[in-house]
Amino acid sequence: MQQILSTSLSLALGCVFTMQAYADLTVVSHGGANKTAQVKAFYEPYTQKTGTRIIADEFNGEMAKVKVQVDTGSVSWDVVEMEMPELARACDDGMLEKIGQQPAISKLATELLPGAVQPCGVGFFVWSTVLAYNADKLKTAPTGWVDFWDVVKFPGKRSLRKGAMYTLEFALMADGVEPKDIYTVLSTREGQDRAFAKLDKIKPYIQWWEAGAQPPQYLASGDVVMSSAYNGRIAAVQNESNLRVVWSGGIYDMDAYAIPKGVRNPEEGIRFIQSVLQTDAQKAFAQQIAYGPVNRAAVPLVDAARRSNMPTDEANLAHQVAMNASFWADHGEQLEQRFNAWAVKQ
The missing domain is CATH 3.40.190.10 (Periplasmic binding protein-like II)
Structure with missing residues (x-):
């Protein structure tokens, strides 16, 4: 049975998933308007498409909370939002899965802003x-x-x-x-x-x-x-x-998504991150909150009024x-x- 479940979970993004195996995915954000935008643009569409239920947790970036889960082998957070410096340190400390080398992620690098794909995580907004x-x-x-x-x-x-x-x-x-x-x-x-x-x-x-x-x-x-x-x-x-x-x-x-080392189902986390980086999801997120997409094709699709409040708007970035x-x-x-x-x- 476990082999069957593992096989089903390795299917490419877009396949239809049932609610049976690993139906819950805990995604941890920094809360507030950012979390609200993620729920609307990322969590709800992913659940509708795959059947996987997203449990929305939040924290203030206290990496000690990730470390204790990894050190004790009781990882309950599947995907965690991190600022890039925290991502780099946690990666160096061996706290995270090396997802940047995964084909599902690495093949997207040319579509994203430079620096978005890191060894242990992927930037998903600016x-x-x-x-x-x-x-x-x-x-x-x-x-x-x-x-x-x-x-x-x-x-x-x-x-x-x-x-x-x-x-x-x-x-x-x-x-x-x-x-x-x-x-x-x-x-x-x-x-x-x-x-x-x-x-x-x-x-x-x-x-x-x-x-x-x-x-x-x-x-x-x-x-x-x-x-x-x-x-x-x-x-x-x-x-x-x-x-x-x-x-x-x-x-x-950029804020990045990372997967703590030892999580029970990293494949599902990778599929979720892959979905977040798609053009439509990136546009939807930017329409919810004035953060810039990392997917370059999504930037011109955002309403002009919204773009003027985004950090990636050319006039603002300069x-x-x-x-x-x-x-x-x-x-x-x-x-x-x-x-x-x-x-x-x-």
């Missing part, structure tokens, strides 16, 4: 961390991170993600480093010291955020005058608020910086430790 503000609360619109640090011209609290990633890059941009030179500068001890010294100047004015839903809440309530934020979180509430995005100085990245996942895989642990120690100091 997103940006940007400067956001409430136009109802500010008389003058900020134009970039220099303004974010200007507490005289823009008095009041501002919010940054509680972590080294993105925060250090923004600090260097505010200190005059050209976007193209950010990671060159940040890779040196002098550059890191410079970033923390710049953060010192704004520390009393910072209200930290840790979950993606918090920046739009802080901005809408007037708790802060500006915030770093995920562009999709801001776009999701723009119909009911006057929150706006400054693309200049934004950092764009003023942003690509996240250097390799830098954060190499330096992330040390810089996060330093950041945490700095954050608790009075």
Whole structure:
């Protein structure tokens, strides 16, 4: 019976599956508007096509939760959404299946944005961390991170993600480093010291955020005058608020799907990921939330109004910086430790 089930599960995407074997697939996202978009664009269509029931779980990127499952041999998460630096580190640590070499995935590489296919995962959308503000609360619109640090011209609290990633890059941009030179500068001890010294100047004015839903809440309530934020979180509430995005100085990245090592049914996870990368699914996701497709054929199919809010829109992309996942895989642990120690100091 097990052999029959394994054979049935190896069928190509598009075959009709019954509800019998491995009927549940747990897919873990980062929640919020992103999760809602994934449910509509990915989970529900996949269930309708295959009969496989998607269990939608979520987490805040705590890789320890993946590690304990792998280390104890009790993997309950089939497919997990990860940011690219976390993906690289988890892959190096042997926590993930090597799905990038699977034919079903590798053959799609030429259809996707460069860098989407990684050894242990596949990027499935492009997103940006940007400067956001409430136009109802500010008389003058900020134009970039220099303004974010200007507490005289823009008095009041501002919010940054509680972590080294993105925060250090923004600090260097505010200190005059050209976007193209950010990671060159940040890779040196002098550059890191410079970033923390710049953060010192704004520390009393910072209200930290840790979950993606918090920046739009802080901005809408007037708790802060500006915030770093995920562009999709801001776009999701723009119909009911006057929150706006400054693309200049934004950092764009991909979120990837990965499969934890030792999962009971990696083939089903691969089929799900393959379905997510198809043109129609990519278009549907971008229509739900203002994140950019990794499938290049899907980009021009998205409504023009929606594209203007996407990080992959040509006009928006020109003023942003690509996240250097390799830098954060190499330096992330040390810089996060330093950041945490700095954050608790009075």
